[in-house]
Amino acid sequence: MQLKTCGISDIGLQREGNEDSLLVDDSLGLYIVADGMGGHLAGEVASKVAVEMINKSYRKWLGSDTPEDELFGHPDRSLSRPGNYILSSIRLANRIIYEMAVEYDQYHGMGTTVTIVLVTPSLVVAANVGDSRIYMVRDGRLERLSRDHTIVSEQVEMGVMSKEEAASSPLKHILTRNLGSAETVDAEIFEIEPSDNDRLILCSDGLTDLVSDEEILEVTKKADDPENLCRKFVQMARSRGGHDNTTVVSVFLDDMGKRRGVPVKKAGMFLADFLVSVQKIKKKFGK
Amino acid sequence: MGRLILMFNKQVIKEYPFIEESVTIGRHEDNSIVIDNLAVSGYHARIDKAGSAYILTDLQSTNGTFVNDEKIVSHKLAHGDNIVIGKHVLLFVATQKGKGPEEKVTLDKTMLLDTLKQKELLAKQEIPPPAPRAPEKIGVVSFIDGSDLGEIELTKKLTKIGKADTSEIRLSGMLMGTTAATISRRPSGYVISFAGGMTKLKVNGKVVKESLPLHDFDTIELGSYRFQFYQKEKEVPGS
Numbered sequence: 169m170q171l172k173t174c175g176i177s178d179i180g181l182q183r184e185g186n187e188d189s190l191l192v193d194d195s196l197g198l199y200i201v202a203d204g205m206g207g208h209l210a211g212e213v214a215s216k217v218a219v220e221m222i223n224k225s226y227r228k229w230l231g232s233d234t235p236e237d238e239l240f241g242h243p244d245r246s247l248s249r250p251g252n253y254i255l256s257s258i259r260l261a262n263r264i265i266y267e268m269a270v271e272y273d274q275y276h277g278m279g280t281t282v283t284i285v286l287v288t289p290s291l292v293v294a295a296n297v298g299d300s301r302i303y304m305v306r307d308g309r310l311e312r313l314s315r316d317h318t319i320v321s322e323q324v325e326m327g328v329m330s331k332e333e334a335a336s337s338p339l340k341h342i343l344t345r346n347l348g349s350a351e352t353v354d355a356e357i358f359e360i361e362p363s364d365n366d367r368l369i370l371c372s373d374g375l376t377d378l379v380s381d382e383e384i385l386e387v388t389k390k391a392d393d394p395e396n397l398c399r400k401f402v403q404m405a406r407s408r409g410g411h412d413n414t415t416v417v418s419v420f421l422d423d424m425g426k427r428r429g430v431p432v433k434k435a436g437m438f439l440a441d442f443l444v445s446v447q448k449i450k451k452k453f454g455k
Numbered sequence: 456m457g458r459l460i461l462m463f464n465k466q467v468i469k470e471y472p473f474i475e476e477s478v479t480i481g482r483h484e485d486n487s488i489v490i491d492n493l494a495v496s497g498y499h500a501r502i503d504k505a506g507s508a509y510i511l512t513d514l515q516s517t518n519g520t521f522v523n524d525e526k527i528v529s530h531k532l533a534h535g536d537n538i539v540i541g542k543h544v545l546l547f548v549a550t551q552k553g554k555g556p557e558e559k560v561t562l563d564k565t566m567l568l569d570t571l572k573q574k575e576l577l578a579k580q581e582i583p584p585p586a587p588r589a590p591e592k593i594g595v596v597s598f599i600d601g602s603d604l605g606e607i608e609l610t611k612k613l614t615k616i617g618k619a620d621t622s623e624i625r626l627s628g629m630l631m632g633t634t635a636a637t638i639s640r641r642p643s644g645y646v647i648s649f650a651g652g653m654t655k656l657k658v659n660g661k662v663v664k665e666s667l668p669l670h671d672f673d674t675i676e677l678g679s680y681r682f683q684f685y686q687k688e689k690e691v692p693g694s
Contacts, residue, residue, distance in 0.1 A: 205565050246611050279567055290634075291613065299565065307665050315642050319512075319529065328515065329528050338531050341565045342505050349567050359613035361637040361648050363665065373565065445629045 169289040169362075169424055171197065174394035175417035178402045180374060181410035187211035188372050188415040189219045189280075197287040198226060199417050203300050203372040205346070206269075206278030214265050214280035218347050221261035222254075222284060229253045244357070251293045251359050254286055258295060258347070258355045265348035279348035283314055283370045287362060287419060294368075295357040298346045301376055303384055304360075305367040310385040313368075315356045317345040341373070366421040367391075371401070374414030378405050394418040457509055457532070459502075460546040461488065468543075473509070478502045480540060481514075494518055494541030502532065506566045509547070511538060592686040594638065594645045594669070596624070600681040609645070614638045616677065617652065628678045630654045635677055638669065638684075645669040645684070654678040 175192040179185070187204040189212075200222060204215030229239065230253060236243035239256035240263075247255060261282070269275045281298025294302045294313035299321075302314040315321075320340045323329040334340060347353060367388050376384075379401065387404070391397035398416045405414040457473040471478070471488055478487040481498040490499075496516035503510050509532040513520035521539040522530050532538075534549035594609040607624055616624040617634040626635065632652020639646055648666040649656040656663045657676040669675075671685045 203565065205567070248611075248613065251612065281565070312642050319510075323528065333528070337529070339510060339529055342510070343565060343567045346567050356642075357612070358639070358641055359611075360639040360641065360646075361613065361615075361634070361650055363648065442629060 170422040172420040176398040177415040188413040189215035199285045201370040202282045204280040210278035214278040218261045222257040225257040262347040262353040279346040303369040305388045368419040370417040372415040374412035378408040458548045462544045593689045596682045598682045
């Protein structure tokens, strides 16, 4: 497995601080973007805490190969073990931000979105809460691996509002879920099989407010490496007003061991499989 | 703080100070603002406070909700807005409290709707949320090749199909890949992907080398195995 990655967070042109946080951890294959909200420095704190907590708890559980039942909250049986680590780490981060917001006046009302991508040789886990997004470009097509938790997008899903109305709605920034506002949180989480040449993008709404899905696809297809891609996206957001913080993390997958295995090794494996099968048949019919 | 002034035929009927986080408007008596008129739905519209803004949402009423003669689904209320519900008019008055000139609301910033309040409200109303979501469905593969595998529910987010012991669906065969194919549940629905091995993956007779979204009753072939994909409503335990 080979990963080429980059993450950039840009304050933009109109905000005084940067409330976004990001993580690029190639040793774990863990990538996070969080977009904080809340007055003074609370937004910054919330997004930082989310990123750090998720990183730490995932690392810890992975390191000790913790069984699902010993995680935070009930495990989701539809997920793999790494998927449950991610899910639990989100729950834990939520709880901590929530407790901080309740406990300290200066953090009252703070919260954050979060999007997470975990890449292992056999699995990609994509999770989110809020309106920061995850895109995947595969075979020249763009697919969202996240679901926006906003009033507007929920109305689109229910068929009450068209996508066009949603894009121009003044309500598009009102979230229905985030980390920090309630004791528990439901995260959106998906698992897929990785494939060579997959390109994954995590981003805050500073990008998606100003750059359309079609443009994201075109720019990503043309990009030669993750760093140039991140820079290009940030520059696009800035040239269109940069009204918000813009954070982009891009992950390019290669050598996922699918199809592009070394020919000799593949032939060897095939032969071994063949011999075992022949032996099975012999055992069955022999004597 | 805001106020709502209920009017009929240009006559003021009643004034409602906006105290609660949410206000519902409708014909039924448990609404915060009750309008007893057949043109008004049982639960017609709702106003939520989000930060310092007020957001009006039509609850999929029969006759619709209008603001200043425009039909709305949801709308951020401004001082002086005329909310028309049936033949009644609700005038929205934003009152500033010693905050000087109009406090500009920046909806540009991301904020959170008080979801708990929202849920409580929906629960109290005992109506399904507007356009109830289709009951959750689960994918199923049904083997039609005479093997004894029968029907298998895709209970995992990612179902691995292949020779490996860890596969959710184990298939044998000399040329079968350790993981030959996967079916993943994504925001857009179920997608099947070829994963590896010498056995070809076919969907409706066509070879799939990468990924393909699955539709009900697609026929999938992996070597001598043949199975159909479809989705059924998830059984809720106890119902």
